[in-house]
Amino acid sequence: MSEAETFEDIVAAVSESVDPSPEEVERMERVATALIGRVEAAIETLPVEADVVRVGSTARETWISGDRDIDLFVRFSPSIERDALEKYGLAVGHEVLPDGAEEFAEHPYVKSTVDGFDIDLVPCYDVDDPGEIKSAVDRTPFHAEYVQSRLTNELARDVRLAKQFFTGIGVYGSDLRTEGFSGYLTELLVLEYGGFRPMIEAAAAWHPPIDLDPEDHGRVTFDDPLTVIDPTDPGRNVAAVLSTENVARLQHYARELLEDPRAELFTAVEPDPLDERALRAELQNRGTTPVAIRFDAPDIVEDQLYPQLRRSRLGVIEELDRRGFDVCRSMAIADETAVLFAELAVTERPRIERHVGPPVHVRDHAEGFFRKYEGTDAYGPFIEENRYVVERSREYTTAEAFLNSEDLFTVRLGTHVETALETGYDVLVGEEITALIDEFGVELAAYFDPTP
Amino acid sequence: MSEAETFEDIVAAVSESVDPSPEEVERMERVATALIGRVEAAIETLPVEADVVRVGSTARETWISGDRDIDLFVRFSPSIERDALEKYGLAVGHEVLPDGAEEFAEHPYVKSTVDGFDIDLVPCYDVDDPGEIKSAVDRTPFHAEYVQSRLTNELARDVRLAKQFFTGIGVYGSDLRTEGFSGYLTELLVLEYGGFRPMIEAAAAWHPPIDLDPEDHGRVTFDDPLTVIDPTDPGRNVAAVLSTENVARLQHYARELLEDPRAELFTAVEPDPLDERALRAELQNRGTTPVAIRFDAPDIVEDQLYPQLRRSRLGVIEELDRRGFDVCRSMAIADETAVLFAELAVTERPRIERHVGPPVHVRDHAEGFFRKYEGTDAYGPFIEENRYVVERSREYTTAEAFLNSEDLFTVRLGTHVETALETGYDVLVGEEITALIDEFGVELAAYFDPTP
Incomplete structure (x- = not known):
């Protein structure tokens, strides 16, 4: 050894x-x-x-x-x-x-x-x-001027290390796909903590929200996990695009680097694309029901595309959850086509759904609710605690039926995603998602072998 | 007409x-x-x-x-x-x-x-x-003395009407199965409001909690939907056993009686027992999965039995919900055998379950969590928002498996129910519940045609 x-x-x-x-x-x-x-x-x-x-x-x-x-x-x-x-x-x-x-x-x-x-x-x-x-x-x-005037050779070396480390753990880049650390932010962090190792030690112990203000001139507070007031502009948080996940990710890998130092942490590794057989094995092993909406990727820059995909993914999974399909995990991916992918813990819902009405003592609402459902083919109204409840027939008993319906367009979608969906999309369910393997084998491999 | x-x-x-x-x-x-x-x-x-x-x-x-x-x-x-x-x-x-x-x-x-x-x-x-x-x-x-000294012939007649009405709508009786209105409480309400009709009109407009104190001598407040301070004992709420449901039920039927007066409201009707064919049709129509735990009814008085059955039913459905089987409705019934019955909206869960860990910044807990799952066959740990998450293998993918396991005894059960279950029980799933038809046809009929 x-x-x-x-x-x-x-x-x-x-x-x-x-x-x-x-x-x-x-x-x-x-x-x-x-x-x-x-x-x-x-x-x-x-x-x-x-x-x-x-x-x-x-x-x-x-x-x-x-x-x-x-x-x-x-x-x-x-x-x-x-x-x-x-x-x-x-x-x-x-x-x-x-x-x-x-x-x-x-x-x-x-x-x-x-x-x-x-x-x-x-x-x-x-x-x-x-x-x-x-x-x-x-x-x-x-x-440029601010950083240049403060960098020693040693600190410059530490910035290079930090950038390489951030790249290795997947948090480098302030583009809106990555939502990570910009070069300038990396430089400011190394300057602030006085080097790579002190920065890593600080990050490992962070209790967000972290507020740094190198020039001690900030006047505004930001609701971000990490705030670094721009030394050249007191009204700006240099870390504004940084996601909560990327802060946690840095904390995780900072601890890894301190506890078990190894060069691999400085190298981003792209997994081998998943093949169809491995994908089927994963689905079998997990017992979930994957669903995917696939459509032509809108022709917009990545800084527009990824926020829209994220927004659309959240809109869709929120609605799938609301309708009881219990999304286990999800991702949005894009190349030639774009895919909103969600893995469901619940495949099918019963034909009825509970619908809880107003408290019986709120007389006007209660009477309106009772009259609305009385004599319909809903079960009830009956009383639970102090409220009327009915069991009415459910709109969609499968996620597939919902995703293929006009109601998909009632969820919060990115503008260009909505337009793209209007021109057409496919819904893939269960093993049909093997159709994504050629274009997104790497993304699927990462999805089924998730790391911090 | x-x-x-x-x-x-x-x-x-x-x-x-x-x-x-x-x-x-x-x-x-x-x-x-x-x-x-x-x-x-x-x-x-x-x-x-x-x-x-x-x-x-x-x-x-x-x-x-x-x-x-x-x-x-x-x-x-x-x-x-x-x-x-x-x-x-x-x-x-x-x-x-x-x-x-x-x-x-x-x-x-x-x-x-x-x-x-x-x-x-x-x-x-x-x-x-x-x-x-x-x-x-x-x-x-x-x-006896308090009521007798205040009752006119007319008020006595109105008490009889009120008792009959309460019987008709199923809220009469302060036993712990019914959790309804006792005779004395009925008398006090008619005395307090000055007759049957004024009591009905008042109940129709109640905004619980309702606090009545005929002798204006109460010193204690109660956390009950209806409080009627005992005229002969200022420390006692005569309506203490009354359930929230029965207060709402009275309000509902009081309005019915005022808006569409009819004699049927004064007559309790027991539904015809459900037959097997009708039961199968209901299950088909609802698309849910019924499960039932059947055991020998403990040999205790009803005032002991029903609270224990209620407690046990709540313990079981809470745990079924927690395990993702999404209980739609439930009931506890007893005759020779006792049955905890629950209707599930979710029949099966996937092999994995999400398990959300501590925030990454809570270093000790976070590191402990990460080490616990690192290198196991769980998926992850990965990061969502600021937390570690794993997808680990689920203990029970069906309610049946859980109900047949020793873990059933970890839920909150009534003492005698627990003892009875220890000597043995059956778990019925889906159409197997047709086995309950002979003993509980009436209860099943009422369950599948719920009224206020």
Whole structure:
């Protein structure tokens, strides 16, 4: 039996693999410097003042070996109009990146590949204070400056470790699919706790809600499990998109890393796709009834798609629960098609359902309820405790019947999901879900082998 | 179409049938007077002082035609010991009723039949004030005196109507099977509201809890839907055994009687017993799964049996609900055998069950939970919201398996019911409940045609 590795052993080994080599750094810097020169030359030809600032993790040594992103922001005076900013921004972009394509975030900007690096060239306003920003991207240079001025080499190394750890445990990324830790948030946490290990030790012991305010200037409180007041903007929680699950997940894996340090925790592993035979075995073993609504994935960006899928999934399972099908677990997944998947503990409900009426002493309501059901084919009204109760016939005795009905559209669905469903969808029940294997084998494998 | 009958028409017709005829009254009085004379003679032979008092409804014209009960209480001085009271009480009883049998309530007493009348001859203490009673029966003569001194002929007639109405709608009787209105409570309500119709109108509009205190001397408050402070004892609620259901039931039928007066409301109807074919049709129509635990009825009086059956039924259905079988309705019935009957909306549960653990941030508990399930064949632990969750294998996937297991004895059962179950029981599931038809056809008929 090999001796257990220490936290420090693991961290050293991971650093080895994630720290960019001197050659990699040199190549990155050469490309970035050349691009900055070309941007400055392009700015010269404009009829307005502007400057260029390099932002993002590759500007501040918190990037991980293999990152290829160079982000350059062109800053214009806040006195110019937005359409002028967009026009000049794109002009600089196309001048510097002649093969570039226009993308759109809050403004249009130009994106391209140069010598194997992914370049974003983004226009923004050069405001004096982040409180005066005119668009969200205007904040980025302040973040860059704040972090850059505080990072030692050692802390930069610890940020790289933290990012790799967050990636390994699946909580890295502030996109709305992941709802995890952004790069900036990771940097702030390492700065706040003074390194990777102290951050891990703190997280392992957190009692959410956790409120951090590095500049001690926050004036607003947030109803989030983790609040990190933006050092450059007292009104903003940098951890706003972070989900409750991801906070708990970090806590769990932080403890794992401390109690049983191992390199695997720094590596995300995608499970092998489930095959049909294994899927059938799982269904057999669990004894549940899976149901899936499958439809063409709406053609919208992931940051729109996943919140809508989540909302739709919750709307559907809430209604399935309300109708007594007792959802055991669920997920929403998307590729070419999108799927709202729910596993039911109850396959079928009886033909009758209890319906509890008003207390008998609330005379008007009680009499109305009694007259409504008296002489119908409902059982009752009879009295339980102080209320009328009837057993009336149930609308849907199976989830399948409900999911195939118009009533599906009465639940809270994401807008584009609703539109997509209106054009058609399939309902798969029980072993019919084997039809999902080709497209979603990996997601199904993860579903049936759930980890923290 | 015949013209609708008025409240007064109905009441007149019902009175006709429930008022004892002069001949009936004369016969009752003759027997009672003769008995009193014999009791007085028997008392003469005792070495202690005593007197006889006639109590109960037949003593005060609030009895209904057909009643055959004559209750005579022999009152002794509170200075004599309880065993002397019992000895002398029985001596008088056997002297007056040579064929009488000894019964036992709070004291032993003698019961017999004379000229077709049912005679109870009960010893009690002659206390000065109901606050000083030495046994519950000592209170009865005070009740008799209180009501007798306040009843006009008209009010006596209205008490008879009220008793008949309460009997018709199934709420008459303060035994612990019925949990309804006692004769004394009925009398107090008619006195309090000044007649049958005003009482019905008041009940129709009640907003429980209702607090009545005829002598305005109550010092204690009760957590009951109806409180009627005993005019002869300020610390006692005469309506203490009355169930919430029976209060609501009275309200319901009071409104029926006012809105659509009809004589049927004064007549209890027992449904025809359900036959096997009709029972199968009901099960088919409802789509539920009935389960029944059948065992030999414990040999105890009804006032002990029914509370124990109720308690046991609640214990069992609570546990069936907790285990996910979703009890739709239930009943406890007894004759030679006793049956705890429950109708399930869920027949079978999956092999797995969700088990929600502690919040991840409660470190000690969370780590203990994680270690307990890590590496077992449970699914997970995984994280939902801020908690660990596992899907572990379920103990019982059917109610039948649970009911046949030792775990049945972990639920709250009545003492004698538990003992009876220990000697053996049958579990009937689905159509097997047709085996109950012979003994409980009437109860099953009422169950499948529930009324207020």
